[in-house]
Amino acid sequence: MEKVSSMKSQFNDTKVMIGRSMRLSFRSLDTMITTIAMPIMIMFVFVYVFGGAIETGYENYVNYLVPAIILMTIATGGTYTSVRLSEDIHKGIMDRLRSMPVAKSSLLSGYVWTSVVFNTLSTLLVIIFAFLMGFSPNANVGEWLLTLVFLFLFTLAISWISVLSALLAKSVEGAASYGYLVLLLLFISSAFVPTDSMPKWVRLFAENQPMTSILEAIRNLLIGEPVGDNIWISFLWLFGLLVVTYIASVQVFKHKTS
């Protein structure tokens, strides 16, 4: 009986926390610009400005580009999770929440689920704009579902990385800086151009870092081509990152409490 009520209050607390962050995100103009308008603008520039000059082997560059823009959207969304959590830590809101009878598990997971909900919405918007710019995927229902699973795992992993980085950072600015690392990883991958054109040593890195296999997996799924090993490699990367950052976050959070 007690378990049921504690689960109910955990659910309630998480719901309140999500409602709060969603409100804050939707009211903050710079959050909306950075996390939603920016990726769409970058997509526009790549499709209509750079795209014509990039040789990808794809007839339609937007089909090549969309997975990169989606991951970029989720990554920038993640930095906002870091900023919010970090602000709450430094402004005393976390102290207030921790001194209240709030389910402990809701405290961190509230930020993660907000990030998932927010990123789902921004990803949807990006996909709609992609269609407007000529995106023509060729995936069947199963391939779409697998794509969604990958995107969900990627969002979860990014969200926990964001939480961990906010917990470790000494300032709000520091908390968001890991976001640039994720963006850098995206740029040194097959996100915008195929790796073939890169010098050998860059290519070696690009082809063996997680972003490329995740991108290739999603790209092949959406275009309806065989995915090959990338499906397992990217799954292992995502699952591994998720487990490591989750455990590390919970431990760091516990340690900070004593």
Add this chain to the structure above:
Amino acid sequence: MVQTKETIIAIRDLQKSYKDHQVLNKINFSVKKGSIFALLGSNGAGKTTTIKILSTLLKPDKGSAVINGLDVTKKAEQVREIISLTGQYAAVDEGLTGRENVRMIGKLRHVTNPNKEADALLGKVNLLEAADNRVATYSGGMRRRLDLAMSLLGNPPVIFLDEPTTGLDPQSRLSMWQMIKELADSGTTVFLTTQYLEEADYLADQISILNQGEIVAEGTSQDLKKLLPQGHIELGFHHEEEVGAAFSLLKEFNPSINQESHKIVLTTDGSIKQMTDMLNRLDQAGIPVAELTQKQPTLEDVFLTIIGEKEGA
């Protein structure tokens, strides 16, 4: 004042250190139910650490802290049900309205009717009019009041206020003091930290002075005042002969003369009555006062006196 002799907070031999730095060194005190207790000390004395331990945010290295019979480390969950913390910086969401802020805490505290209670509390802290404005537009005083309202939700019997008036203008400070008094009058136990002697004096039934992690003095404000060095008043005059006349007129205040700057320094108990008495006498004798400076004993003076005595003994 609703006050019983019952102890609600008891701290025994509390110790906490960060790495090599000993922040709290075996501190002891107790707080009576329904009273206002002030932990007075300068920055870095260990006030916030104490409040963090009491509000279950930090674990002590040694010693115990018990609130309403519940150990804050072992029974943290239950302690959280009966306490409320207002931290040093107003912990409010700028992007939300005042009302939304209070309602959110109400929902997390699982109060039966968060909306109704939120409005009642907003009225209590005079924020009803601004309740639907975003907190980003609030002044410092309004933020603190909102912060207090958020802490009062669910009517917790013990409330912790970490430097509730630091950085506030005099008017906001007064209204905050008023609210704290009312809170205690309604039976809530208030534990506050402050760096202002004046604040502890005005509000607290019981004061402990914390210095470098040790309680160096404790008692009522009356008790502590006896430990204070006496206050001084400096009077400046236009002419040398006036200085001399004032000197003989105010002999009982133990004056000392500074000839060059035409000033005399007098010892007082700091009361307004004594000061008016001095000025009246000068006025009746037709000696115009050009300048008056009051030198109140500061918290630093109290520390220096107490620590000086400790080391001297």
